[in-house]
Amino acid sequence: MAGVSNFQITPLLRRGELSDLHEKVAAGTRISEADALRLFQSTDLNGLGAIAAMACERRNGRHASYIINRYINYSNYCILSCQFCAFARKKRDADGFQLSVEEVVGKAREALSLGITELHIVGGLHPSLPFNYYLDMLRALKALDSRLQLKCFTAIEVLHLAWLARKTVRETLEELLGAGLNSLTGGGAEVFDPGVRQKIARGKESADEWLDVHRTWHQLGQRSTATLLFGHVESLADRVDHLRRLRELQDETAGFSGFVPLPYQPENNRIEVDHPPTGFDCLKTIAVSRIYLDNFEHVTAYWIGMGLKLAQLALDYGADDLHGTIVEEKIFQMAGVSGRQLQPETEMIKAIRETGRIPVQRDTFYQRIKIWETPAASTEVAEPSSPDAGSRAEAECP
Ligand code: SF4
Numbered sequence: 001m002a003g004v005s006n007f008q009i010t011p012l013l014r015r016g017e018l019s020d021l022h023e024k025v026a027a028g029t030r031i032s033e034a035d036a037l038r039l040f041q042s043t044d045l046n047g048l049g050a051i052a053a054m055a056c057e058r059r060n061g062r063h064a065s066y067i068i069n070r071y072i073n074y075s076n077y078c079i080l081s082c083q084f085c086a087f088a089r090k091k092r093d094a095d096g097f098q099l100s101v102e103e104v105v106g107k108a109r110e111a112l113s114l115g116i117t118e119l120h121i122v123g124g125l126h127p128s129l130p131f132n133y134y135l136d137m138l139r140a141l142k143a144l145d146s147r148l149q150l151k152c153f154t155a156i157e158v159l160h161l162a163w164l165a166r167k168t169v170r171e172t173l174e175e176l177l178g179a180g181l182n183s184l185t186g187g188g189a190e191v192f193d194p195g196v197r198q199k200i201a202r203g204k205e206s207a208d209e210w211l212d213v214h215r216t217w218h219q220l221g222q223r224s225t226a227t228l229l230f231g232h233v234e235s236l237a238d239r240v241d242h243l244r245r246l247r248e249l250q251d252e253t254a255g256f257s258g259f260v261p262l263p264y265q266p267e268n269n270r271i272e273v274d275h276p277p278t279g280f281d282c283l284k285t286i287a288v289s290r291i292y293l294d295n296f297e298h299v300t301a302y303w304i305g306m307g308l309k310l311a312q313l314a315l316d317y318g319a320d321d322l323h324g325t326i327v328e329e330k331i332f333q334m335a336g337v338s339g340r341q342l343q344p345e346t347e348m349i350k351a352i353r354e355t356g357r358i359p360v361q362r363d364t365f366y367q368r369i370k371i372w373e374t375p376a377a378s379t380e381v382a383e384p385s386s387p388d389a390g391s392r393a394e395a396e397c398p
Pocket of ligand 1: 082087
């Protein structure tokens, strides 16, 4: 009997721990940084998940999305040596690579036959490729299929290209936009705190520079995503500070289409981490992000970093998107993530449907392309959208 009564009482007590925040979110009131820290410090994962699921359902109903995309890394040569990075190579390394524009187009052509709507293209800060290489690549991909959405480059790549081209960030982004770039990726945000950046990514752009690249892109009427690399040397307060800066920029520009928390991968790099992110931590981080980032429409559970099984579970903890079918994602692969680099669409649909949600194929800007109302039948909704075709309210990285 004692065991039964403990089992019944404990969840009630724990739910009470967060009941004031549950009420706050239910009333549509924005939570503070102190509230977010309290959520991170709580061990009441289910109480936290219930609040996050409520916030998610209010925005996205019972729909959960995925995208049919392909990753292409054009090169892993990089002039920097971020401590956490297992991807970058120097010219002397035997496993360094760089693709010609023709090779990139060849990979894109293959992927188009699989029905992709998006190419996600990032690389290292290449020591010698000229600015024209990037412009030619974008133009050649658009010439292949003008509907293909090109989500390319992290903020640090943009800064590198600006330096190469001897242009301002705005001028560089305008040229990339003119050549066919549709969205910036959210990569490279890592953790904004300068002390943490110094420990994991010395020499990389500062938080202000990362935010300024995205601000400028948004001011051009364009959209991007944002990330947080969590579970290494940062504190919970550092995570909250990172989310705060993203929320502030989103208040200013409304240019972020979604948020993608990335669990740190501990293998093959130079940072010693005692407690890399667990399943518990992944779910908690997704839940707190969903609750705190009340001006972001979408939160992604990045299956390649946490596995499809945990990403599926994250749909009950505030995520509304599983990201992409993805072929060949070298960055996480080289960081030690094992397993498949391709998730068939049927597996994504099954994973979403099992949670009681309606699967939706989306485009880069989270516009719905296909809604799978029943297991057998889908409703075509739209072609992939252009950035200004969808509303901003509806409407990722080394
Ligand atoms: S994280 Fe990016 S900038 Fe840093 S070493 Fe790796 S590829 Fe280069």
